[in-house]
Each structure stands twice: as C-alpha cells, then as structure tokens.
Amino acid sequence: MPNPIRIFDTTLRDGTQGEKVSFSAEDKLRIAKRLDEFGIHYIEGGWPGSNPKDMAFFEKAKSETFRHAKIVAFGSTCRSGNLPEEDPNLKALIAAETPAVSLFGKTWLLHVSEALGITPDENLNLISGSIATLKRHKKEVIYDAEHFFDGYKDNPDYAVSTLIAARDAGADVLVLCDTNGGTLTHEVSRIVEEVKKAVGSTAVGIHAHNDAELAVANSLAAVYAGAVHVQGTVNGYGERCGNANLCSVIPNLQLKMGRSCVPEEQLSQLMRLSHFVSELANLAPENRQPYVGKSAFAHKGGVHVSAVIKNEQTYEHIRPGQVGNSRRVLVSDLSGKSNLVYKSEEMGFEFDKSSQDSSKIVQQLKVMENEGYQFEAAEASFELLVKEMTGKAPEFFKLEGFRVIMERNGNGESRSEATIKVRVNDQIELSAAEGNGPVHALDAALRRALCEFYPEISGMHLQDYKVRVLNEKDGTGARVRVLIDSASDGKSWGTVGVSENIIDASWKALSEGVIYFLMNQEKASKPDIIYTAQ
C-alpha cells in the first residue's frame, strides 16, 4: 500500500491573493471548519502580522477545536540583520500559537541578491536560524522553498544547499515551490527525483501554480516522483492564474493513483466543498471545472447522450457520485430529439421521439436559443414551454398591465414603486408596492395581487436572481437574460426571461416562477392530473 498523501490547503492564504477573492475573518473560520471536516491535514490561515484580518483569524482559531487538521501560520525567514528571537515576523508566527508554521525562504540566487540584497551564505544562515528558532518553540516546520524550480534550473547545487540547511535545522517537510508557475511537467518529474536523492529520508512536498495550466499535472508528477505532501487551494483560487486545484488533485490521487488523501465518505462531499468555498468567495462556480463543475458530467452531443444512456462508462471517466456530482443531459440546438425525450421523461412527460409535438418543440427551442434563451438552468421555464406547446398549460392569472416608477432626487435618495393589474377568474385586482429597486417592487406587487386568490403563495420565496448581459457591445440597449431561482419547502426551480428591457426580462422569470409553483401546488392536491411533479 503506497503512502497516503498529506494535503495542505492554502485557500485562506495564497487563495486570497487571487483577483476578486476576499474572505472576512468569519468566512475564514467557516472554511477552516469545513476543510477540517473534509479531512484536510493542514490549513494555512494567513500571514500573521501582514494584515489585521489574518490576525483576527488566528485569534478566533485559538478557541476552536479541529479534529483532523493542523492550523498553520505562514511567514518569511528572519530579516537579515535581526536576531531570530527578536525578529518581528518570527515573533508574530510564534504568537499565532498554531501547531505548525510554514516558513518560506529563498532558493534562487536572483532573489537572494536582488530582493534581499545579501550573500548566498547569509541566506543559508537565515534559513537555518529561523527554522531552529521555531523548532525551539516546538513548532512543526513546513519549509516552503520559494522559486525552487527556477532556482534549481539556475543553480542546482545552491538550490539543494538551501534544502539541506532547512533539513539540518529541523524542518519537517521540504516543499518545492513553483512560485511563478512556469515549470513544465517533465522538468518537475526530473527535479523532484534528483531532490529526493539529495535530501535523503526527509519528506518532500510540492506547491504548484497554474501559470502554464500545469499545476495539477505538476502536483501529480511530484507525487509520482516521491513527494508525499501536496499544497493547493479549493477551486484553484490564488495569485494570477491560481494554485494547484485541490478539487482535481485529490480525486486524481485518490481515485486514479490509489494514494489516499481524505476519508472515502468525505470525497463524495467534494462538490459541496467546492461550491461552499465559491459561495463564501462570492464567485460564481465555474461550470466546466473538472470533477465538481456543473458541466463536468453534462452531455450535449446526440451521439454521447444515446451512448451514455446505454453504459455510463462510455463517456464518463469516473462515476459522478464519487465526487458528489451528477449526470446532466442538456437541451440545445446541437442535441437531437433523444436529449429532449430524456429530459422530458425526467420531468414526467411521455411523448415519443417521432411525434409532431417533439419536432415543433425542438424548432421552438432553436428559435428561442437564438434570441438568447437558455434552459439549461431554467428547467421550470422549459417545462412551462413544453406544456404551452402541447396545450397543457394552466392559466392562474392574466396580466392586465403594470407600471414601475423609480425616482432619485438631488440628495441621492431614491424610491421604487410598482403597480400591477391582474385578472383571476374574471375578477380584477389592482395592487401597489414599494421595494429596494424596481424588480423588488414588482415582485412584491405581484405577490400582493395574487395572495387573495392563492394564499399558498406566501410559502414560496425567491432564492437567487442573476442578470447576464447578452450582447454587451450594445451598451445600455443590450439584451439581458434574467435567471431566477425560486424555492419552497427545500425544493427549488429555475426560470428565465430575455429582453432588451431588464424589467420585462425579470417579469417573465418572476411570473413563471410563480406559475410553476402554483401548478405544482395544484398537482399535489389533485394526484390524478396528467403531468407529474419533478
């Protein structure tokens, strides 16, 4: 049985160096707890002393219990000229009271002379002096050899001598960093093998960046060559192009290379972990992200769809459930009728592939996709469309008109108001509401107008509202697509609207969200109805 691999997560430190990635101290703590639960071995929390947010995190972490993970504080070797025991940076590392410290030092002579302005020997002394100090304070020391690969290619002997200095001062693991992310995979393989020979039995680790789109491959190559400690971030967040993406590294190691990283039952939480972190980072999850992306097991081409229905192994490299993902079949103009039929059956419709209806619907879908509609995330709108085209759409209300007014005065105060007129069973209802903005006001007015007829409407709420500008080049006259997720009782459904007018697009998505809800309420109370719940 090969050695298990120790996973070192740096989402909270290197991850936050990514453009648009930012976490509050509370976010950081929530993520750390989640990573611990997932089975990560080391969680690097930040650089104490570099900013108040990181300080606050370490303060909070002191009173928390972590089951698997060791919290790690990150910092640089002692500054030249300082005594290690008096160096403010080392003191901050010690004061963070973490069981482990990751300490970075220079490998590359270019940096030793240009960035630090010291001699090669002085650099070796800084490395060993700093590590010895931390060891005296009983820290586990993870030594990050910055720019290791560039330094090694420039001067292999000196690069190795920095590792030997770290090892001899007591470092527990020697991490080879591809700081600039430009090293090729076959170079990583060769250099890790050579380093393994040079440093003896001390554990070697890898820290890769994705500037050449090779961070995952380089991490695996290092493990293949003998590394036992892998650093990376959730979703690959990180400076520039990001760090090695743990959401790909972990399943590759565990499912394909037989190197265990986290408890097996946790691996099936991988997609949830990925989405949890992207949510706290307030970044949209990347659909085509390997393993955990929404498209990772999505089939669009007709050939693939019909084959994968017969045997999943034909077009899927792992079972999606192993990482908590699932298969999706997409409806689009590229897809044949077999996708439409699969999709419709999923929703409880039965119509055969050769029917008139099916051709008509495929045609209509093509027209609407051309206008900018997408039903991939709006299955409720798709279902309503199919019902409408097959004459099975119920009418719960008819819109007689609405008006939205938004005013702003010279003091910057603004108000939004909507009035709406709907007809339900020949009864006219006019209502008005205010809101934070025009769409919010319209939503409130619609609910108010309907609640007399459909009091159950108070049981549904809007969960998510997204706006996408379709043809951005047309400025404010551009067409927009609005996606709305509505929810009730833990179930959620998506609707879509497209228009040059954001209020019109929002109206379509809003009203369809309500219609879909009412339709499913009705079904629940009349079990014999021809269409079935999703």
Place this chain on the structure above:
Amino acid sequence: MPNPIRIFDTTLRDGTQGEKVSFSAEDKLRIAKRLDEFGIHYIEGGWPGSNPKDMAFFEKAKSETFRHAKIVAFGSTCRSGNLPEEDPNLKALIAAETPAVSLFGKTWLLHVSEALGITPDENLNLISGSIATLKRHKKEVIYDAEHFFDGYKDNPDYAVSTLIAARDAGADVLVLCDTNGGTLTHEVSRIVEEVKKAVGSTAVGIHAHNDAELAVANSLAAVYAGAVHVQGTVNGYGERCGNANLCSVIPNLQLKMGRSCVPEEQLSQLMRLSHFVSELANLAPENRQPYVGKSAFAHKGGVHVSAVIKNEQTYEHIRPGQVGNSRRVLVSDLSGKSNLVYKSEEMGFEFDKSSQDSSKIVQQLKVMENEGYQFEAAEASFELLVKEMTGKAPEFFKLEGFRVIMERNGNGESRSEATIKVRVNDQIELSAAEGNGPVHALDAALRRALCEFYPEISGMHLQDYKVRVLNEKDGTGARVRVLIDSASDGKSWGTVGVSENIIDASWKALSEGVIYFLMNQEKASKPDIIYTAQ
C-alpha cells in the same frame, strides 16, 4: 532543430459541444478566418450532415480563401452494413469539399460491442474501408482514434491493430484521443512511446480532454514522447470540462519547449484571439486563464508587487507581451500602499506613500470593497474617487433628480421613459427620453440634458454594460454591481456602481463614465493641468 508541431483547432466542432457555447454560421466563418491569420494548420468546421448550421458553414467556406489553414470536415466511419461509397455520412464528408477530413473510429472493445454491436474484425474493416474511400477522393485523412487510451489500457493489441488498419488504408496522421479525459499524464507518456514504436514512421497526434484537469499537460507529454500533431480549442471550450486549451498549449510548446507552432509575430496576438473567440461565443473571458487572462500577470500581494517592480523575472514566468498580455497591479485591501502608489503614478498622480491622503484612500477603498465595489475593471471610477478625496474633482453638472417609468400592458407591449433634471452653472435643464429599457432611457435623457453645455458628449458612446448580482441569495432585493465601459476615439474606460437598486447602480456608473470623458476633454484643451490622461 526539432520538428514543428501541426496545430489542429476544433473550436468550431468539439468546442461547440461545450455547455453555453454556440456559434452562428457567420461566427464560425469569422473565427475560421481569424484562426487562419493566426497560423493554425487545420480548422475543423463541424460535422456536415449532423445539423444545418454546420452545412451552412461548409457552403460558405467553399468560396473563401485560407492562407495557412486547411478546413476539415468531421465525421464517423461508415455505418456497419453500408457500402462505404454509398454511406450517407461519408458522402456528406466528401460533399463538404474540404481538403482534409477527420474521421473517427472505435478503439475500445466496449464501444465496438456496446455502441456499434459488431465484431472486432468488422470494426477494423469499417476503419480501413472508410479511409480507403476518402483517399480515393483525394482527401488528407486525419484518423481520430476515439477512446484510444481507455481502449489501450483495456486491450493494447486490439487498440494498436485499429491504428495499423488506419495507417495501411492510407491515413495521414493517427490521432490518439482521450475522449473521456480521464487519463493521467504519466500514462499518456508511456502509451504514446509504445504506439510510436508500433506504428513506425506514420505521424502521431493527440486529442485531450480536461476532465482530470490534465489536458494541457497530456498534450505536452504526447509531444515530448513523439507526437507532432496537437488538437485543441481556443480557451479550452468543449464538451463537459472542455478540450486541451490551445491558448496554453501553443505558448508552452513554442516558448518553453522550442517547438514552433505559429509564426512568432502571431503569438503576440494570442490574447486578442482568445478574447475574440470568447466574445463571439458570448462568454465572459476567464480572468485567471493562463497566459491570456486578465489576471495572468496581475500582482496583488505587497511582496510580489515591490519585487516585480524591481525585476520582472522575479514573479513572471514569461514576458507578458510575448502573448499580447500586460502586467497589472491590483488595488485591494490585501495590497499595501505600494500598489496604490504604483497605480496612481500610472494615472499621473504623484503622492507619497506616507501622506495622509494615501492612508485615507486606502481606508475608503476598504469600506467600498466591503460594499461590493471593485475597481480592478473600473479604473476611471478609481481615478474619480482619488480626485474626490484629494479635493481635485471637477463638477461638470449636478443631478437635481430623475424619474424612470416603465409600463407594460396586457398585450405584452412595454415602454420605458426617463426624465432628468440637471444643473450646469446655475442653469437648470430638464429633459426626457424613451429607450429600450429603463437604463437605456436614462442614458439617453442624461445625454440630451448635457449636450447643450457639452456638445462633445456626442463623441463618446457606451461600449459595454455588465450586471453582476452580488448577494444572489437575497433574491430581487439583492445588491447589484454594474460595470460600464465607455469609449471615444478608440480609447475606453470603465466605471462601476453598486446598489440594491439596479437603476441607481447604473446611474452611478453611467454618470461617472460621462464625467471622466468630460474631464479628459478638458485636459486635452488645457495641457498644463495637474492630472494627466491615462
């Protein structure tokens, strides 16, 4: 000098299998022309016969001249039971009148029996019969061995026999496809080496998918092991997690492995090519995409910024200009004052790091970033903010108020109208305008109100309008960020607004776009003014 590598682009075929990727026939033609100019050797246009859009593309392409590239039609081997000359699929391939054809056939016995339902020998006959037919029609034949790696791992002898059948029937290149994208890099290295030995001098190619986040590494590993033909897509678009990303493969091969792919002067157009394709695909460019992403050479951490200013090699793996990209220094709460100073100097401000102003601005930036502001893509708003906080902001007009009305009637007809009141030099101007939607109407009304005072305003226009919902979970009451790019005379500038009300957020970005324009007009006419144009 090692062999150059032939690049085979399948953006127009495999790329469009990606979720949300869709091109019109005209888009396809524009992309093909652009790829040709860039120096790509083969451009796969689609699968003639699979859908009308692909047919239309090949029709259009017949009357076009391509300087470097050969247009390629894609299709499968002849259907079992058909005579090759009468097989509808092969006939469609021939009718497409392209100089080259890529033909895919089965390698994996699982697919031979499950998907085709034929014997292993029958499959070999389909491969050789189909290729021989295409060769009789003088086609260059690129044989795509589908699921090659999975098939090889299952049964290496049979997998190789399919290649031998293709080679002996006259295939010009044997492309090993990792169709499911699950193969590891060290497996690709080993298998390509073994295949090279088995097939003799016939050229070998690679077609990788990114399901294990290894597509780029696997493509390079294949070349390292002897492949001379690489298939991929611009930006890595493609089914599920996408194909090998040519925007990373090409610079890796050309700048790092010394294997030339495209003319040197074209490589510096790589970023433009990437953005061109993402624009036609109507997908936002991915900021952290290697080489061509906006963040690929963006520095945020204080340590990195100060080092990279001294020597670019310290934190950049290549010179950004080699691929048409450029360095950016980001302003954020993680960044120290040195970023702010660098940024401000870039804009022509001079203030020293230790000044009061600089601390005040860093504080204010933190507050605004907390509210959801981002200045990374809104440098004009950043400049206005700095001017405002240092008392140097000019006032071109004062808003006295506006009102936006949007109405929709029961027939689904809608209209949007805005009225606005502004004060310029104690003169009040009230104006009204209609538009496609509320923001468009407001934009038109503002311009109308100002044009009497600032007729030059007709020289600027809005170029791009983006909306991002920040806290999506709050439904229609969520906070939105609006980013607007305005342009004039080939220059463009970005502004940003954040609010719970989309009209308010749009107003801030709109009005700042106008103010920035007027400020720069004024500068142009008064060359001695203290702030300089960007």
